[in-house]
Amino acid sequence: MxxxxxxxxxxxxxxxxxxxxxxxxxxxxxxxxxxxxxxxxxxxxxxxxxxxxxxxxxxxxxxxxxxxxxxxxxxxxxxxxxxxxxxxxxxxxxxxxxxxxxxxxxxxxxxxxxxxxxxxxxxxxxxxxxxxxxxxxxxxxxxxxxxxxxxxxxxxxxxxxxxxxxxxxxxxxxxxxxxxxxxxxxxxxxxxxxxxxxxxxxxxxxxxxxxxxxxxxxxxxxxxxxxxxxxxxxxxxxxxxxxxxxxxxxxxxxxRTLPARLERITVTTKKVLEFLKTHPKIDKVLFPLDASFPQYQLARTQMDGACGLMTITLKNGTMESITRFCESLRHFFIAVSWGGHESLVIPKCAGLLPGDFDKDNIEHQYIRIYTGLEEPTYLIDDLNQALNGI
The missing domain is CATH 3.40.640.10 (Type I PLP-dependent aspartate aminotransferase-like (Major domain))
Incomplete structure (x- = not known):
């Protein structure tokens, strides 16, 4: 660049x-x-x-x-x-x-x-x-x-x-x-x-x-x-x-503020990512610049950074536990899109009728999290209380 x-x-x-x-x-x-x-x-x-x-x-x-x-x-x-x-x-x-x-x-x-x-x-x-x-x-x-x-x-x-x-x-x-x-x-x-x-x-x-x-x-x-x-x-x-x-x-x-916002979001995302990777209720975290990501080396080759957006799955995730987790978050809005000042969460199962949820289909368990411009501890504390409540 x-x-x-x-x-x-x-x-x-x-x-x-x-x-x-x-x-x-x-x-x-x-x-x-x-x-x-x-x-x-x-x-x-x-x-x-x-x-x-x-x-x-x-x-x-x-x-x-x-x-x-x-x-x-x-x-x-x-x-x-x-x-x-x-x-x-x-x-x-x-x-x-x-x-x-x-x-x-x-x-x-x-x-x-x-x-x-x-x-x-x-x-x-x-x-x-x-x-x-x-x-x-x-x-x-x-x-x-x-x-x-x-x-x-x-x-x-x-x-x-x-x-x-x-x-x-x-x-x-x-x-x-x-x-x-x-x-x-x-x-x-x-x-x-x-x-x-x-x-x-x-x-x-x-x-x-x-x-x-x-x-x-x-x-x-x-x-x-x-x-x-x-x-x-x-x-x-x-x-x-x-x-x-x-x-x-x-x-x-x-x-005007794009580089500054991306820099702050990147720093916050790394801290949120590290927290989620160690939480006992989390099964998997997907993020392209995490060493566990299947295409990590390619990501490092053609991307200078990644920020804001990650996907998680819960251990033994069900429609009920995914819904409870998302609805228990106090500082993440349930909404589509990303890239704004506000942190967001959206579960893949929001696009499914309850009877269509398949716990053996990993995609049905995906929960996408976007970290915005809030303080990292503010978001981590919120994620922690929501995870501990399921």
Whole structure:
């Protein structure tokens, strides 16, 4: 990654033309739907290339543009687009790289709305998807077809933290002229840089660590100028899924403190992890940068850090004991997502009816914990009392 001073420059100075807005430290919210032109010739030029300037905020907006340029630089990408949500970014990135009759190879159990697209929407157009265990690159190779156009990755994923060897997958994809796309939400560009490893499109949900305040949604799609322009001219403008000026401003605010928040969360997570590993009621802890993790060496190779998110299982976990543990926590909210200031917990069995719980299915026992910005002892004491009560 760039030296810390470069990250500081990106966050605080890049793309900020303060003299244009009265030398204000914080950029203004350009809450305008459209923009005026001094001549028909200038308007005609804007029609010819809407990405070349400001025409209509369905496309580019000055507030969003500041954010877009900063996020592209963090990703070490030539360009990027910012969407209203991570799901919208996934939709546009995938749709731009498939056509009727094509084939996709995806890691198994991707993010819910990625899988919904693969299983429900794309089959309407004859586009099929094969799911593979991405921990072995050979599985991607075995699944390829002559009409495979996209490999979809999620490394690490957000429950088991399964990792793909990105360099190996990139080499395979380039040999077959296949586009690669990754969900990099877990690491952010601070802890993992897929573009530098050769991935074509890197996506992250800005809702999480970029925002950091659990008060806005956003999705980021980074790649080459050619790829991003292709998406902008079609999927981005047609669907109208670009971020609003106000939400872009909120993400700019969150971005200012991203390194500091990640550093604090990382320190807290390590302390919480060590506590959980030694508690007698805990059976297993999954965390990609813990030495017990099955892919620990690969994680160390392609990730600079991991923070906030871990998965645990209880000894002799049942629907009742998992529910009691989660509901006994006083300082962890039961909620989806992660990356905000607040600590969270969510059990996998929340998506199951009680009669469908299978104690022999390890995935049914997963409890995902996110550590936020609270003091470590505050969280550890809460986890301890909840565990001791089951």
């Amino acid at each position: 760039s030296p810390l001073k470069d990250i500081s420059y990106i966050i605080n100075e890049l793309a900020e033309d303060r003299e244009s807005y009265f030398n204000a430290i914080a950029p203004p919210i350009m809450q305008s739907s459209n923009f005026a032109f001094k001549s028909i010739a200038a308007l005609r030029t804007a029609f010819e290339d809407e990405m070349g300037g400001y025409l209509y905020s369905r496309g580019l907006n000055p507030t969003g543009d500041i954010l877009r340029k900063k996020l592209a630089a963090l990703d070490q990408a030539e360009d990027c687009l910012v969407f209203g949500s991570g799901a919208a970014a996934i939709f546009a990135g995938v749709l731009a790289n498939v056509k009727a009759g094509d084939h996709i190879v995806s890691v198994k159990s991707p993010y819910t709305w990625a899988q919904k697209m693969f299983d429900v929407i794309l089959p309407r157009f004859g586009i099929t998807t094969t799911y593979v265990d991405g921990t072995d690159t050979k599985n991607f190779e075995a699944a390829l077809k002559p009409y495979t156009t996209l490999i979809y990755l999620e490394s690490p994923n957000s429950w088991t933290f399964a990792i793909q060897d990105l360099k190996e997958v990139v080499a395979l994809a380039k040999a077959h002229n296949i586009v690669t796309m990754i969900d990099n939400s877990y690491c952010t560009p601070i802890y993992q840089r897929p573009i530098a490893l050769g991935i074509d499109l890197s996506m992250q949900t800005a809702t999480k660590y970029i925002s950091g305040h659990s008060d806005t949604l956003g999705g980021v799609l980074s790649g080459s100028h050619i790829m991003i322009k292709k998406i902008f001219d079609s999927e981005y403008l047609n669907v109208g899924s670009g971020i609003s000026p106000f939400n872009a401003w909120l993400l700019l605010r969150g971005l």
